Amino acid sequence: MPWILSGATTYLIGSEPKLSWRYFHSINDLMIHKTDVLIVGAGIAGTSIARELSKYDMKVALVEKEPDVGWGQSKASFGICHPGARWPNGTLAQRMIYESHQVWDQIIDELGIEFLRIGELALAFNQEEVQHIQALKSQGEKNGVQGLEILSTQETLQLEPYVNPKIKAALYMPKAGIFSPFGLVLAFYENAKANGVDIYFETKVTEICLDQMGFIVKTNRGDIRTKYVVNAAGLFSQVIAQMIGDNSFSISYDTKSTCIILDKYLGEKVKHIITGIADIKIYHRFKTVMPTFHQNLLIYTPIPEPSKSIEDRSVEKRAFDLTLQDAKLLVPDIDFKPHIITAFSGITARNNRGDFIIEMSNNHPGFINVALPPPGVTCAPAVGKKVVEILKNAGLPLIKKSKFNPNRKAIKRIIHSSMGEIQELVNQDNRYGHVICRCETVTEGEIVEAIRRGASTLDGVKFRTRAGMGRCQGGFCTPRVVKILARERGLSEGEITKKGSGSRLLLYRSKELLEVKN
Amino acid sequence: MKLKDIDVAVIGAGPAGMAAAVRAKEEGAEQVLILERQEQMGGLLHQCVHNGFGLFYFGQDLTGPQYAHRFAEKVRDLGIRVLLRTMVTQLSSDRQITALSKSEGVINVKPKSIVLAMGCRERSRGQLGIPGSRPAGIFTAGTAQRFVNVEGWIPGRRIVILGSGDIGMIMARRLMLEGAEVMAVVEILPYIGGLTRNEVQCLHDFGIPLFLEHTVTEIHGGQRLEAVTIEKVGRDREPMSGTKRVIECDTLLLSVGLIPENELSRMAGVVIDPLTGGPVVDQWRETSVPGIFAGGNVVHVHDVVDEVSREAEIAGGSAVRFARGGAVEEERKILKPGRNIRYVVPQSITTRHDVTLYARVREMEEDVRLRVGDIFSKYFRVVKPGEMIKIDLTHSQLGLLKGDFVELSIEDIKGRRNG
Numbered sequence: 047m048p049w050i051l052s053g054a055t056t057y058l059i060g061s062e063p064k065l066s067w068r069y070f071h072s073i074n075d076l077m078i079h080k081t082d083v084l085i086v087g088a089g090i091a092g093t094s095i096a097r098e099l100s101k102y103d104m105k106v107a108l109v110e111k112e113p114d115v116g117w118g119q120s121k122a123s124f125g126i127c128h129p130g131a132r133w134p135n136g137t138l139a140q141r142m143i144y145e146s147h148q149v150w151d152q153i154i155d156e157l158g159i160e161f162l163r164i165g166e167l168a169l170a171f172n173q174e175e176v177q178h179i180q181a182l183k184s185q186g187e188k189n190g191v192q193g194l195e196i197l198s199t200q201e202t203l204q205l206e207p208y209v210n211p212k213i214k215a216a217l218y219m220p221k222a223g224i225f226s227p228f229g230l231v232l233a234f235y236e237n238a239k240a241n242g243v244d245i246y247f248e249t250k251v252t253e254i255c256l257d258q259m260g261f262i263v264k265t266n267r268g269d270i271r272t273k274y275v276v277n278a279a280g281l282f283s284q285v286i287a288q289m290i291g292d293n294s295f296s297i298s299y300d301t302k303s304t305c306i307i308l309d310k311y312l313g314e315k316v317k318h319i320i321t322g323i324a325d326i327k328i329y330h331r332f333k334t335v336m337p338t339f340h341q342n343l344l345i346y347t348p349i350p351e352p353s354k355s356i357e358d359r360s361v362e363k364r365a366f367d368l369t370l371q372d373a374k375l376l377v378p379d380i381d382f383k384p385h386i387i388t389a390f391s392g393i394t395a396r397n398n399r400g401d402f403i404i405e406m407s408n409n410h411p412g413f414i415n416v417a418l419p420p421p422g423v424t425c426a427p428a429v430g431k432k433v434v435e436i437l438k439n440a441g442l443p444l445i446k447k448s449k450f451n452p453n454r455k456a457i458k459r460i461i462h463s464s465m466g467e468i469q470e471l472v473n474q475d476n477r478y479g480h481v482i483c484r485c486e487t488v489t490e491g492e493i494v495e496a497i498r499r500g501a502s503t504l505d506g507v508k509f510r511t512r513a514g515m516g517r518c519q520g521g522f523c524t525p526r527v528v529k530i531l532a533r534e535r536g537l538s539e540g541e542i543t544k545k546g547s548g549s550r551l552l553l554y555r556s557k558e559l560l561e562v563k564n
Numbered sequence: 565m566k567l568k569d570i571d572v573a574v575i576g577a578g579p580a581g582m583a584a585a586v587r588a589k590e591e592g593a594e595q596v597l598i599l600e601r602q603e604q605m606g607g608l609l610h611q612c613v614h615n616g617f618g619l620f621y622f623g624q625d626l627t628g629p630q631y632a633h634r635f636a637e638k639v640r641d642l643g644i645r646v647l648l649r650t651m652v653t654q655l656s657s658d659r660q661i662t663a664l665s666k667s668e669g670v671i672n673v674k675p676k677s678i679v680l681a682m683g684c685r686e687r688s689r690g691q692l693g694i695p696g697s698r699p700a701g702i703f704t705a706g707t708a709q710r711f712v713n714v715e716g717w718i719p720g721r722r723i724v725i726l727g728s729g730d731i732g733m734i735m736a737r738r739l740m741l742e743g744a745e746v747m748a749v750v751e752i753l754p755y756i757g758g759l760t761r762n763e764v765q766c767l768h769d770f771g772i773p774l775f776l777e778h779t780v781t782e783i784h785g786g787q788r789l790e791a792v793t794i795e796k797v798g799r800d801r802e803p804m805s806g807t808k809r810v811i812e813c814d815t816l817l818l819s820v821g822l823i824p825e826n827e828l829s830r831m832a833g834v835v836i837d838p839l840t841g842g843p844v845v846d847q848w849r850e851t852s853v854p855g856i857f858a859g860g861n862v863v864h865v866h867d868v869v870d871e872v873s874r875e876a877e878i879a880g881g882s883a884v885r886f887a888r889g890g891a892v893e894e895e896r897k898i899l900k901p902g903r904n905i906r907y908v909v910p911q912s913i914t915t916r917h918d919v920t921l922y923a924r925v926r927e928m929e930e931d932v933r934l935r936v937g938d939i940f941s942k943y944f945r946v947v948k949p950g951e952m953i954k955i956d957l958t959h960s961q962l963g964l965l966k967g968d969f970v971e972l973s974i975e976d977i978k979g980r981r982n983g
Contacts, residue, residue, distance in 0.1 A: 307690075311830070357786065360697045366704045384838075388690030390698065465662070472669035480666040481601060481651035485827075489664075517827075519688035521704045525715055539717055544700035548787030551700050552717035555813065559721055559743030 072360025075244040081107040081244070082435065084263055084272035086251050086286050088112075089120040089428050089457035090227075091416050092278035093234035098430030099437075100241035103445040105323040107272070109244055109265060111282075113546035114506045118280045119422070121509070122359075124305065124344055125227035126319060127161065128424045129219045131186025131194065132329040137403040140189055143421065147221075150419065153427050157233035158456035159225065161340050166222035167197070167206055168320040168332070169213045169376060175323050179217040182329055186219070191221040203474065208377040213375045214356050222319055226339040227423055228509040229240030229456065234426065236499060237454040241447070241484065241555035245501075248546065251279075260412055262288075274442060276433055278416040281356055281395045293407045295417060301394045302353040304365035305346040306373075309517050311387040315377075322376045324348045340486075340512060345373035345382065353393050361391045387517055394420060404432050412438050416472040457495050457510065461487040482530070485516025493527060497534045505545045528552070565668040571887040573661060573675035575652050575828065578607020579861025581681035583873035584880030588679070589642045590773045596644045597673065601661050603650040605639060607633030609684055609869065611710045614734055616761070620870035631869060647671070657833040657853050676751035676887035680829055680843070680851070680880045684822040684865050686731075692820060694726075696783030699790070703966050705731040705819040709738070711829040718742050720815030725749045726780045728767075730867075731759035732819020737766035746772045747811050752779040752801055755928050757819070757950050759867060779803065780816070789814055799973070803967050806931040822865045830858060839907035840864040846896060847913045849879035850886070857883045864909045866924065867952050871922070897965055902973030904929060906949065913970075915962040921955040923972055931978045937970040947974060 083099055085092045088110035098488040099106045112118070127150070132142035154161050170176040183194045186518055195218045202209055202216040209216070209382055241244055246267065253264040260273035277286045284297040314337075324347065333347045347369045354360075366389055397403055397418045403417040414436055416429065438444050460468055460478060471491065472479040478491030488511045496510035505526050506521075514520030514527065528551060532539045543549040571593040574585045586893035589596045604610070609617070612628025619625055622634070639646060647665060654662035659678055663671040681784070688705040691951045703719055709731060721744045725732045728751040734797035736746045749767060754777050756763045763846060767774050781803050782793040824842040826834070829866045834843045835852035842863040843851040849859050859876030866872045894914040899921065901908055906924045911920050921936070934953060935941045939961045947953065 099863060111841075258869040274796035311827075358697075360783075361693075361695050363693070363695045363781075366693050366695065386691050386693060388688070389693055446726070469669040472664075472666075476666050476669075479664055479669050480649055481653075481664055484601060484651060487651070487653060487664075490666075517684045517688075519690050521686050521688060521707050524703070524707055525710045529715070534732065539715065545787065549717065550788065552715075553720045555720040556742065558710065558720060559718060562743070 074211045079269065081105040082272065082442070083107070083274045083276060084109065084270055085276040085278055086263075087277070087279040087282070088115040088231075088235065088245065089118045089278065089280050090116065090123070090231050090234070090422050091232050091280070091418050091429055092276070093238060094426040094430040095239035095276055095416070095433045096243045096245075097234045098239070098434050100238045100446060102434075103447050106238075107270065108238070108245045109249040109251060109263075109269070109270070110245070110247050112499070113247045113502055114509070115235045116228050117545070118511070119392060119395060120227060120231045122305070122363065122390060123227035123423050124228070124336070124346065125225040125339060127163075127223040127225055127564045128334070128421045128422070129166070129186065129191045129221035130189050130424075131191045131217075131219060132419075133184050135185065135188045138404065139419075139421070139425070142402060142425035142428040142432070144190055145431070146425050151428045153300070156452045157235045157237055157454045159433070160229045160456065161225050162339055163221065164337070165224040166219040166321060167202060167209065168217040168219065168321045168323070169202070169209065170215045170217075170323070171210075171213055173214065174277075174303050174326060176215050178323055179215065181281050183217055185329070189223060191219070194218070195220075197221055206248050206316065206320065208315055208379055209320060210376060210378050223338065224319065225423060229339070229552060230426070231424060232510060233454055233456065237452070238555045240454065241450055249327060251286060251289070252532050254286070256290070256410065274412045274414070274437055274440070276414045276416060281393060283395070283415060283417045287407065287415055288420070290407065290409050290413055292387055292407045292413070292415070294408060295403055295415065296398045297395045297417060298398070299356045299393045299395060300352045301347060301396060302358065302365075302391050303348055303398055304361055304389060304390045304391045305344060305368055306346065306366065306382070307338070307387045308343040310341045310381055312343040312380060312382070312385050313337045315380060316343060320376050322372065333376060335373050335376045342387065343380075343385075347368055347372035353491075356393070356464055359391045359393065361389050365391070388519060390401055402429075404429060404436070406440060407437055457499070459492065461554055482526045483511070483513035483516060484510040484519050488513040488523070490530060493530050494534060497531060502535065503526065503543050503545050503549075504551065524551075565665075565671045567597065567671065567673045570595045570597045570673055570675035572677050572679065572883045573673055574679045574681055575599050575655075575661070576607065576681035576683060577602075577605040577639075577646060577648075578681060578860070579609060579632065579635065579869045579872045580683065580685050580862065580876035581607070581679070582632075583640055583666055583875040584679040584681055584859050584883070585644050586635060586642060587877040587880030588637045588884045589644055590795070591881050591884045593887060597675065598639070598644060598646045598654050599650045599673075600646060600648050600662070603648055605648075607648060611706070611713045611732075613713045614738070617869050619718040620868065621873055626673055628869075628870065635873070649661045652828055655832040657760030657856050667838055676858065677855045678820050678882040679883050680834075680856065680862050681860050681876055681879075682828060682862045684824045684861040687821040687823060689818055692818070694780055694783055697785055699783070699785035699788050701785070701814050702783070702816045702818070702868070705729065705735045705817045706844065707813075708817050712738055712742065717746060720789075720813070721745060722747055722813040723815045723817060724780070724794075724811055724813045725817045725819060726752060727818060727820035728756040728758055728763070728774070729819035729821060730762050732817060733762040733766040733802060733817070735757050735817055735887070736772050738980065739774065740770045745797050746770075747813055748773050748775050748794070750775045750778045750780055752777065752797055753946060755950075757821070759950060781808070784810075789816055792816055802944045802962070819973070822861065824862050824865065826862060829856075829862070831856070834858075837907065837911060839901065840909060842909075844911045845909065847878075847910045847917065847919045848882035849875065849910065854888050857886070864907065867950070871952070886913055897967075898969050900971045902971040904932075904947075904974035905972045906970050913962070915965055916959055918956070919962065923953045923955065923958065925953070925974055929974060929976065929977070933975045933977050935973050935975055939964045943977075
């Protein structure tokens, strides 16, 4: 029987495609067997480390168990770029924030990162809370955060008319900003890939063995020999560390937080990140009402809610109701409920040391643990640099690549383009004139480009282009995106998944069930 | 591309848009333009392959595509210009339209009048806030309908349907016919949300279990849906303890309501009625912005397409008169929903012309009398939110109205039918 090799898939003619459906990336079934540095985990930490390493002449590989980048904690991040007042002076987290702020502007520019510096207002409702924000201000100043200012109720309301007028004062942090969190991971990933980093999806590390040259990392898709391992596996970093017998830290996954996304119609009403104090003793636990980069409104309240397992991302009704209730306290005059688009939960990987962990394992030189509790997103650039420094100290030769290209361009978004730019785009490729997702104005051109850049699933397209993220939640565009994915990837629509293996959207062809029955 | 000298521009070529454009042309508008985002006219009718369309408008039992075809032919025969794959992205209060088209790129039009006919969308899972995981296999009923009837794909074989809207019930039958098993239709209210004829023809005739006063309280499954938990609800519509049952299924369809699509209307500054979700309109279907009219499901969600066409015809006719400069300010009376009335459309009327009012009740009620001010009353054995009430009033009746406001209300007359 002849085998057909059609770009993305390999299948037997005449066989049911769904029986042998495979992934885009799996065709290379680990053709590399050797690398200098292997990074485990393609979240914000792994991708920013990969990009930093891609500046040097060496072989770097990145393995990810999911079919796409950023599908762990990064996906559920709010994308706040913290100015750095909330973390105590001298902690590694605080240093990483400070160092990252020295380079963010440059990196945002190089990588075409979606970012808005909108500022934060931390509200205080009583005398105790006023003291809290005053202390926060002093700590921020000690940390080198600029522009901090305590505002009166009146001044706050002038900046942000929807804030609860019952506040006593607010701390204004003008340097706070918002990223599109998924866009951020993509930016690092795409630039790392363009500079030669090999990336393998749906590749799960199962065992790590020692070898004279370094490590043999066993995965579900074959073995990889590497001199160095960077463990950036997020929630799973403890599991990976234990593979070499390193028990120096533990990760708890008992903080699940729920966040609700509201219609863009409300996003226009709030201009700043508005936060309220959730715990008078802890600076970095706060309730939030904020616009997202894409102008939705996001509300969140920290509810210490034990997750059932490390994979548990279910939304609990109690968390949902409390989040709405707390948001109402911060901005009482916004009617949230009729404008809810969706809600999701994420797990925060907190470690037992209460600070960032970025260090060489004591068990084996050449094995680096990276465990970032929040604010991982804010610290991405400094984390990458820190890991490179540790690798250098461990003997990895660093020779700058002459051909390193620091620049990456984001997918051109119609919704953010001027009429002139749109006309030019459509003249070059008329698919940019064909709107597929009506709620977010996403065109066929953008979707095809996202697939070209590696989106292999419905969620992959959604996170890259926002098709399906709007108010109808994919009601209209899902069938169309599935069709484009199938066409571009040379698959049948029945092989398209929501989020990788086991999540096919369409299980049977029309009349197929009747044939089975007869 | 800039289009000039357009008298009436219609946004949307679904049943409402086609009817509005045809009426505008028939009433003498020279240049009528339809802007449609899809690749063909007809809107969602294409995926409605079942029958039951046109009973009122054509006096015939048609399928959705047949119904659409009749109007599409009229549009063609009358020489109405249709731009397909053209999505309006901006609309201003001075009637400036900006659209994006696959063939032309950016299109600018400033017509003399506009008819909004964007229709409605389905409420999604996120809006309901159903707790649980987020696996594949959860679709709105309309999305599933497109997959089954247009794309030729069946989402799964063990189906639970939340909500008893018409599309949900029709999809229950459709999937049974495809060999899938519909495990349950779950409705939070004590009665169905759609039309009685669909309850009988789609659920009862196919032996599909209907769980009234139940709702889905949790979604299970990692990658693909594995099961849902349903629970009985009390009078407050909150789940009652001890009533949990888990139904194994691979697909959950949602048929939990439709929302008029008014993002463009808002952009143009059109005042939206929070009760209908659509623009506040007068009896000519003019919105709060002069020269912008609206008809069909963008105004309020109708039960049957025949009424969508009729309402859009009013808007199309009025748009022509406006384009000719024929708008006359008249004294208006505001209609107000009273006891057990969720909304009334139009929201204001003149008293010099006959008018048809459309109203929906909040709750099901038996043995009631509907009253319009003190000029009209009618007995109903039962009123249900799922069945729109239509009230024809003549100008001679309306002439008796006093004051600026008219209240519609449902009066409970149990035991005193003639009272």
